[in-house]
Every structure is written in C-alpha cells, then in structure tokens.
Amino acid sequence: MQLTNVREHNLGTVLNTLATSDSPLSRAGLAQATGLTKPTVSRLVDELLSAGFLLEHAPTRSAGAAGGRPSTPVSIAEASVVGLGASVSADHVAVNMIDLRRHVIASAETPLTRAPTPRDAVVLIADLAAQLLAETPHTRVSGICVSVPGRLTPDGRRIRSAPNLGWDDAPLAELLESAPGLEALDVSIENDARLVAETELVNRRGEGFVLVYGESGIGGAVVVDGDIQRGANGWAGEIGHLCLDVDGPQCRCGRRGCLEAYASYWAIAQQSMQAGSGYISEFFAALEGAEREAAIERIGSSLGLALAQVLNIVDLPTVVLGGYFRHLAADVAPLINAQLDRHALAAEAGDVRIETTTAAARPSLAGAALRAIQPVFDAPAEWIRRFGG
Amino acid sequence: MQLTNVREHNLGTVLNTLATSDSPLSRAGLAQATGLTKPTVSRLVDELLSAGFLLEHAPTRSAGAAGGRPSTPVSIAEASVVGLGASVSADHVAVNMIDLRRHVIASAETPLTRAPTPRDAVVLIADLAAQLLAETPHTRVSGICVSVPGRLTPDGRRIRSAPNLGWDDAPLAELLESAPGLEALDVSIENDARLVAETELVNRRGEGFVLVYGESGIGGAVVVDGDIQRGANGWAGEIGHLCLDVDGPQCRCGRRGCLEAYASYWAIAQQSMQAGSGYISEFFAALEGAEREAAIERIGSSLGLALAQVLNIVDLPTVVLGGYFRHLAADVAPLINAQLDRHALAAEAGDVRIETTTAAARPSLAGAALRAIQPVFDAPAEWIRRFGG
Numbered sequence: 033m034q035l036t037n038v039r040e041h042n043l044g045t046v047l048n049t050l051a052t053s054d055s056p057l058s059r060a061g062l063a064q065a066t067g068l069t070k071p072t073v074s075r076l077v078d079e080l081l082s083a084g085f086l087l088e089h090a091p092t093r094s095a096g097a098a099g100g101r102p103s104t105p106v107s108i109a110e111a112s113v114v115g116l117g118a119s120v121s122a123d124h125v126a127v128n129m130i131d132l133r134r135h136v137i138a139s140a141e142t143p144l145t146r147a148p149t150p151r152d153a154v155v156l157i158a159d160l161a162a163q164l165l166a167e168t169p170h171t172r173v174s175g176i177c178v179s180v181p182g183r184l185t186p187d188g189r190r191i192r193s194a195p196n197l198g199w200d201d202a203p204l205a206e207l208l209e210s211a212p213g214l215e216a217l218d219v220s221i222e223n224d225a226r227l228v229a230e231t232e233l234v235n236r237r238g239e240g241f242v243l244v245y246g247e248s249g250i251g252g253a254v255v256v257d258g259d260i261q262r263g264a265n266g267w268a269g270e271i272g273h274l275c276l277d278v279d280g281p282q283c284r285c286g287r288r289g290c291l292e293a294y295a296s297y298w299a300i301a302q303q304s305m306q307a308g309s310g311y312i313s314e315f316f317a318a319l320e321g322a323e324r325e326a327a328i329e330r331i332g333s334s335l336g337l338a339l340a341q342v343l344n345i346v347d348l349p350t351v352v353l354g355g356y357f358r359h360l361a362a363d364v365a366p367l368i369n370a371q372l373d374r375h376a377l378a379a380e381a382g383d384v385r386i387e388t389t390t391a392a393a394r395p396s397l398a399g400a401a402l403r404a405i406q407p408v409f410d411a412p413a414e415w416i417r418r419f420g421g
Numbered sequence: 422m423q424l425t426n427v428r429e430h431n432l433g434t435v436l437n438t439l440a441t442s443d444s445p446l447s448r449a450g451l452a453q454a455t456g457l458t459k460p461t462v463s464r465l466v467d468e469l470l471s472a473g474f475l476l477e478h479a480p481t482r483s484a485g486a487a488g489g490r491p492s493t494p495v496s497i498a499e500a501s502v503v504g505l506g507a508s509v510s511a512d513h514v515a516v517n518m519i520d521l522r523r524h525v526i527a528s529a530e531t532p533l534t535r536a537p538t539p540r541d542a543v544v545l546i547a548d549l550a551a552q553l554l555a556e557t558p559h560t561r562v563s564g565i566c567v568s569v570p571g572r573l574t575p576d577g578r579r580i581r582s583a584p585n586l587g588w589d590d591a592p593l594a595e596l597l598e599s600a601p602g603l604e605a606l607d608v609s610i611e612n613d614a615r616l617v618a619e620t621e622l623v624n625r626r627g628e629g630f631v632l633v634y635g636e637s638g639i640g641g642a643v644v645v646d647g648d649i650q651r652g653a654n655g656w657a658g659e660i661g662h663l664c665l666d667v668d669g670p671q672c673r674c675g676r677r678g679c680l681e682a683y684a685s686y687w688a689i690a691q692q693s694m695q696a697g698s699g700y701i702s703e704f705f706a707a708l709e710g711a712e713r714e715a716a717i718e719r720i721g722s723s724l725g726l727a728l729a730q731v732l733n734i735v736d737l738p739t740v741v742l743g744g745y746f747r748h749l750a751a752d753v754a755p756l757i758n759a760q761l762d763r764h765a766l767a768a769e770a771g772d773v774r775i776e777t778t779t780a781a782a783r784p785s786l787a788g789a790a791l792r793a794i795q796p797v798f799d800a801p802a803e804w805i806r807r808f809g810g
Contacts, residue, residue: 183766192769240653254734261645263736264629265770270733275726275764277666287764337664344659345643345734347652375664375676377572380581381654 036413039076042068043412046076047085047108051133051409056089056105077106083416084112085132108132113408113415114171116164116217117401118157119179119224119394122147122196122248122297123312126394127160129168130401132408138164139397143311147248150191150202158211165213172419175218177403178208179227179396181248183267188221195284196249196298220403225251225269227399228354228389229260235390240348242339243389244271246355247312247396249284250292254346272296274338294334297356300327316356328360332367339368339384340375347378354389361388425802428465431457432801435465436474436497440522440798445478445494466495472805473501474521497521502797502804503560505553505606506790507546508568508613508783511536511585511637511686512701515783516549518557519790521797527553528786532700536637539580539591547600554602561808564607566792567597568616568785570637572656577610584673585638585687609792614640614658616788617743617778618649624779629737631728632778633660635744636701636785638673639681643735661685663727683723686745689716705745717749721756728757728773729764736767743778750777 049065050057059077063070080086087109091102111131118127125148126141140160148156157178165173182194189205208219225245232243238258245251252271254261261268273283273290280289284298293299297312304315304323319327339351351368353361365386373379389395408415438454439446448466452459469475476498480491500520507516514537515530529549537545546567554562571583578594597608614634621632627647634640641660643650650657661681662674669678673687682688686701693704693712708716728740740757742750754775762768778784797804 186770256650261735264738265736265767267766267770268734268736270736270766273764273766274730274733278726278764337667341663341730342734344663345657345731346650347654347657347659349653375662375667377656377659377662378654381575381656 040411040413042066042072043076043080044409046073047080047132047412048409050086050106050108053107056107058092058103058105060103061105079416080412081106083412083419084109085412085416087112110135111137111168111171113174113405113419114168115174115401115404115406115408116161116176117179117397117399117404118161118176119397119400120148120153120157120197121181121224121312123310125153125156125160126397127157127164128394128397128401129164130405131171132405134402134405136398136401138167140164147197150199150204150207153197154204154207154211157208158213162213173217174408174415175220175404176208176214177220177222177227177400178204179222179224179400180204181224181251183265183270184221184223186265188266191221193285194249195286195292196296218407222400222403223251223266224248224396225253225354226260227403228391228395229253229255229269229399230402231391231395231399232352232354232389233258233260236352239350241350241352241387242271242342242346242348243269243352243354244335244339244357245389245396246295246297246353246357248297250296252342254342254348256346256348271338271342274341276334276337291334291338295331300330303327303330313356313359316359328363329367331357331360332364333371335364336368336371337375340372343372343376343378343384349378350385350387352387352389354395358388361386429800429802431455431461432465432469433798435462436469436521436801437798439475439495439497442496445496447481447492447494449492450494468805469801470495472801472808473498474801474805499524500526500557500560502563502794502808503557504563504790504793504795504797505550505565506568506786506788506793507550507565508786508789509537509542509546509586510570510613510701512699514542514545514549515786516546516553517783517786517790518553519794520560521794523791523794525787525790527556529553536586539588539593539596542586543593543596543600546597547602551602562606563797563804564609564793565597565603566609566611566616566789567593568611568613568789569593570613570640572654572659573610573612575654577655580610582674583638584675584681585685607796611789611792612640612655613637613785614642614743615649616792617780617784618642618644618658618788619791620780620784620788621741621743621778622647622649625741628739630739630741630776631660631731631735631737632658632741632743633724633728633746634778634785635684635686635742635746637686639685641731643731643737645735645737660727660731663730665723665726680723680727684720689719692716692719702745702748705748717752718756720746720749721753722760724753725757725760726764729761732761732765732767732773738767739774739776741776741778743784747777750775 063073086106089105091104093102114129128139182191191202243253250272253269272292277289281293283290283293452462475495478494480493482491503518517528571580580591632642639661642658662679666678670682672679672682
C-alpha cells in the first residue's frame with residue numbers, strides 16, 4: 033500500500049470502529065480495538081476531530097488507574113456527515129438520511145396512487161431531500177443513492193427497464209444530477225433487490241441464499257458465500273421474469289408466463305375486488321377470506337415453481353422472502369415447499385429453509401442509505417478534503 | 422508457509438513448468454521460468470530425477486557461451502507416473518491413462534448396449550484399467566477418478582441419483598476401492614458435466630459461461646469468472662431437470678416436464694424409428710431427413726427455454742454446448758437464440774454467444790484423468806514418499 037492509502041485505510045478503520053461501538057472510546061481503547069499504535073490513533077483521531085467527524089467527551093479517569101492521566105473518550109459526531117438514501121416504488125417515493133453511526137436520523141416519503149415518471153420521481157426525491165436537509169442545517173452530505181425496481185444499464189447511469197414503473201431506458205442519473213439541491217452530490221442508482229440483499233447481509237455475513245423481494249415488482253438476488261452475484265449485465269437473480277409457462281398470462285415486461293404475471297402486486301390486484309390504490313403492503317395486509325386464500329395459493333405455487341428452477345441452477349440452502357412476501361411467509365411457505373419437493377433436486381437432500389428478511393421496513397431504502405454513506409468510510413481523507421476540512 | 426509446504430510448492434512449480442514446456446529445460450532455464458534460485462532448482466531437479474519423475478538429456482553447450490559449462494536439459498519422464506481417468510455412460514465405459522506431461526498415453530473402452538449397473542461398471546473399469554496398466558509395466562499410478570452422469574452425495578462417495586443409468590444411491594467409491602487391481606489406488610468420483618467444465622476451463626481461463634453437456638443425460642455447469650459453482654449439495658448447474666412445463670412429459674427422474682424429458686438422448690431416441698443401440702453420438706450423427714429436423718426443433722426450443730431460465734438467474738455472456746449438442750450446434754443455435762429473445766432478459770443487452778466445447782472427444786474422460794494426476798503436482802514430495810522413492 034502507498035502511504036496515502038495506508039492513511040485512508042487507518043482513518044476508515046478508526047471511523048468504522050467508532051461507528052460500530054456502543055459507547056465512546058478512548059484513544060487507548062481505539063488502539064486496542066484496531067491494533068494500531070497509540071500515537072497513530074491519536075494523530076488519526078485529531079484529524080477526524082478537526083474535520084468535525086468526531087466529538088470529544090468529558091475526560092474520565094479509569095478505575096484503578098489512580099494518578100494516571102485521564103482519558104478523553106471520543107465518538108462519532110451525530111449528523112456531522114450524512115448520506116441520503118432514496119427509493120422509487122409504484123406506490124411511494126421515500127428519502128432517508130443516515131449518519132456516520134449508520135443510524136437513520138430522518139426520513140420522509142410521499143405516497144402515490146400511480147407509478148411516477150422518471151422526472152416526477154426525481155422532483156419528489158429532490159423535494160424530500162431538501163426537506164430533510166433543511167431540518168439538519170449543519171450537516172455535510174456524502175451523496176445520494178436511489179433504489180429502483182428495475183434493471184440498470186452496465187454503466188449504472190440509466191434504468192434499462194422497470195416494467196412496474198412503466199420506465200424504459202430512463203436517464204435517471206442525469207436527471208438526478210441536474211435536480212435542484214442535488215447538483216453537488218455524488219449520485220448513484222441501484223436495483224432494489226440488490227440493496228435488500230446488501231442490507232440482509234449485515235445479519236447474514238458469509239451466507240448463501242436466494243432473496244425474493246416483492247414490492248412494485250418481484251426482484252431477486254443470488255448470494256453465494258456472502259457474495260451477491262452480479263452477472264455479465266448486473267442482472268443476475270432476476271427471478272421475476274422466469275418463465276413458468278410459455279402459454280401463461282401476459283407480463284408487463286411484454287413476455288408471457290413470467291413469475292410477475294402470477295405473483296406480483298399488479299397481477300394479484302388485478303384479480304381482486306379490493307381497490308389497489310394504497311400502499312402495496314397494506315393491500316396484502318387487508319386481503320381476507322377467499323380472496324386472501326386465492327392470492328396465497330397463486331403466490332405460493334408460482335413462487336415455489338420459480339424457486340425450484342433457481343435452486344436447480346444455484347443449489348443454495350436458504351430462501352429469504354422480503355417485501356410483501358415476508359408478511360405472507362407463514363402461509364406461502366408450505367406451498368413453496370410442496371413445489372420444491374415436486375421440482376427441485378435440492379429437496380432430495382432435505383428441506384430448503386424458507387426464511388424472511390431480518391431488516392426493518394423498507395430494506396431497499398436502508399440499503400440505499402448505507403451505500404450513500406459508505407464512501408466516507410472507504411476514503412475519509414478524501415472526504416475531509418472535499419468538505420473543505 | 423511452513424518449510425515442507427515451501428518444498429512441496431517449489432517441487433510442484435518445477436514439475437508443472439516442465440509439464441507445460443514444449444521442450445526440455447536446463448536448470449538455468451527452469452530457474453528463469455520459475456523465479457527460483459539456481460541452487461534451489463538444482464536441488465529440486467535432483468530430487469525429481471532420483472524419484473524417476475524426470476529424465477536427463479545429453480549435455481548441450483548454449484550458443485555464444487563458448488567455454489561455459491555445458492547444461493544438461495531435463496524433461497518429464499514419459500509414463501513414469503500416471504493417473505487413470507474413467508467414465509461411465511449409458512453406452513460405454515472408458516478408461517484412459519495420463520502422464521505427468523498431461524498427455525493421454527493410452528485409452529480403452531467397452532461399448533454397451535444398455536446402461537451398466539454400478540457393479541458391472543466397476544468390473545469393466547477394473548478390467549480396462551488392468552489392461553492399460555499391463556501395457557505400461559514400469560509406471561506408478563497416482564489414482565483413479567471416475568466420471569458419472571449423476572449427482573453425488575456431499576461426501577463424494579456415493580451416487581445419489583443417475584437416472585439415465587438407472588442408479589439410485591450407489592456406493593461407487595466403496596465398490597471401486599474393493600475392485601481387483603484398484604485396491605491400492607486413491608479413488609475419486611465426479612459429475613461428468615463438472616469434469617467437462619474443468620477441461621473447458623483450460624481453454625477458457627477466468628471466463629464466465631453456462632455449460633450444457635448432452636450425453637447419457639443432460640448435465641450442466643455454471644462458471645463465474647473461471648469458478649465452477651458448486652452449491653450447497655454440489656448440484657449447482659443441474660439444467661437437465663429444470664421444469665419447462667409442469668404438465669410436460671414424464672422424466673426418468675420421476676418428475677414432469679424436465680429438459681431431459683424433451684432433449685435427452687433417451688427422449689429423442691424414444692421418438693425415433695432408428696434403433697438407438699450404438700453410441701449416443703453416432704445416433705445423432707446418423708439422424709437425417711424429417712427425423713433429424715424434428716430432433717433439432719425439439720432440442721433447440723427446449724434447450725433454449727431452459728437456457729433462458731438459467732441466464733435470467735446467472736446472467737452470463739456465453740453458452741457452451743458439449744457432448745451431442747456440440748455436433749448439432751450449428752442447427753440448434755438459431756432456435757436457442759429465438760427462445761432467448763423471447764424469454765431471457767440478457768437478450769435485451771445483445772446476443773448471448775452460443776459456442777461449443779473446445780476440448781477433444783470425451784471431455785469428461787479427459788477431465789477425470791486430469792483430476793487423477795493433479796495430486797502429484799499438488800504434493801510431489803508426498804508422492805515421492807508414497808512411491809517409495
């Protein structure tokens with residue numbers, strides 16, 4: 033490593049150690065936790081303090097160290113630097129703000145009765161971001177990451193296709209970069225299911241699983257030994273458009289018999305008497321009686337068949353259900369298992385585990401925010417410079 | 422690394438450098454090629470020479486080095502150490518012998534008119550192996566690896582299921598270890614398609630592709646950045662039992678609508694007037710007229726649909742056709758591409774490349790032999806000891 037890289041790396045280590053610590057740490061404590069020498073830690077802490085990333089607490093004298101020098105614990109300064117996460121969905125646009133402690137310190141959303149256009153989505157995101165930033169006047173922003181239920185172009189700048197938003201080749205990064213209030217920010221975009229998988233990996237480090245995420249559409253991710261598979265175009269894990277029946281119902285993507293044509297919100301709501309104008313999750317929560325049973329049956333059997341195909345190809349031990357599938361998991365799991373018994377080789381080796389996402393609500397939004405703040409941990413010196421510190 | 426590991430590693434490096442060199446190398450040449458010091462190389466070469474792994478050639482005096490000491494080139498001693506590869510198929514059992522140059526120096530096979538039982542397969546393998554070893558009297562054998570068109574148990578000792586051989590939970594490793602002439606050998610077993618993928622990777626180092634291998638059944642492998650995906654049970658890439666239609670024809674595995682129920686030798690031969698009693702590859706080569714057209718159509722459209730599912734999950738840029746699919750590739754490729762256009766997201770990013778395996782005939786047998794000799798490169802000192810050198 034070159035010297036500047038060593039410094040970046042060590043600053044990141046100190047910052048990350050403090051971010052994941054439950055309580056303030058002294059320089060000696062940090063040296064112990066990081067394996068760095070105390071002089072090195074002191075120099076790094078001073079740098080982070082003067083940039084305003086850290087906060088110095090009142091000196092304490094450790095028990096039993098009578099006569100020793102008092103130590104001055106430091107911690108991450110709340111809201112000193114934030115990242116913005118955003119998510120675009122068929123039923124809402126949301127923005128949240130995460131600080132270096134990786135705590136969500138503010139969030140706001142706008143419910144929608146129909147999917148937004150790319151331009152509308154960007155206007156809504158910029159408005160929500162401005163609102164959150166106005167409420168947090170002295171902060172500095174590392175960037176914004178936007179979660180979208182669609183497939184990106186390989187350069188990560190455009191949405192190639194998001195059928196459940198009705199988007200087709202939308203220049204989202206460009207639109208975001210020219211939106212009022214966002215011009216100065218680093219902008220990135222990511223597929224929603226991939227961000228859910230990243231959020232999930234915080235609790236499933238190193239694990240292998242297939243994630244299925246039901247929201248505007250049906251997204252997915254294949255995770256092998258803790259690595260989210262990308263694929264040649266970045267589209268690996270697109271379970272929503274697996275063909276279950278070549279003569280099956282028309283999908284919004286233009287193809288026939290896709291999983292989404294059976295088990296997506298859109299497909300289920302079409303068959304329901306209930307108006308589907310509120311939040312997608314509320315729609316599923318409100319289903320009852322015969323309509324709920326029909327939806328469970330349709331989702332469980334189609335999702336099970338699709339998962340059997342996926343498992344025959346990737347042979348992973350666990351399926352993780354997220355989004356609205358999470359709320360239906362107890363009822364759809366037996367139907368999924370029945371389909372796996374029928375069509376998946378893996379069933380010969382014993383039951384595949386059907387689990388649910390462990391993160392809180394809006395895991396794609398949480399994942400977007402984590403992405404937005406991560407660059408500060410990767411290159412703190414670079415950000416101190418950019419913030420004019 | 423510990424000292425013994427360093428020695429093993431360096432011995433392996435020297436051995437491998439000589440194995441992949443077109444001509445004998447001097448100690449100085451080996452030092453240059455490996456980056457090891459000349460004294461180290463000399464010591465390692467002496468060790469390999471006294472074990473009989475290498476051969477010393479007549480001293481030569483390099484041009485322009487008048488008056489310099491003559492150098493004595495060394496090369497791998499032909500057939501001094503061999504590995505045995507074997508393959509079990511519905512139409513034949515074959516064994517070959519590979520030496521440290523990774524040249525196949527002998528092979529033999531027994532054609533079959535019906536799939537062998539596990540016991541019969543082992544007897545045939547032992548007979549063929551004995552025949553090859555009798556023809557190469559002064560060799561030492563590192564082990565035998567057997568390729569099987571089926572799924573192994575996680576411990577690699579049994580065949581969980583090989584529907585196209587009619588095998589179900591066969592204790593193949595145990596049978597091999599107690600077969601006359603094989604008792605003293607290290608025995609391993611591997612899925613045929615995985616061995617084909619390994620053979621293919623010699624020419625496709627670091628690449629990503631989906632391999633489909635048509636032989637007794639239809640095997641497959643998913644290769645990401647040169648890594649053959651394993652999966653939780655070692656069954657990743659089992660494209661043959663993807664369900665194309667839940668109401669489709671019965672498969673030999675007991676399920677319905679599997680790719681094998683459409684495009685396997687067994688499924689095609691069932692629909693053919695032509696007797697399917699010879700070699701599988703000859704059956705396809707001999708197909709003509711309307712029967713050939715029907716087979717091409719059936720294989721191309723079912724394989725294309727199955728590959729669309731696979732690509733939606735793993736998003737790889739290339740499909741590699743092996744076995745009898747290789748011989749039909751020119752005719753089935755347009756049908757596969759049409760199905761990918763219809764059902765695979767990847768088609769939106771441009772054409773998926775449809776290629777064929779680059780290895781010679783019997784790539785699974787070649788892969789088995791490579792597996793059988795590899796341990797000698799991994800731990801030469803250990804093998805020198807085992808051979809009593």
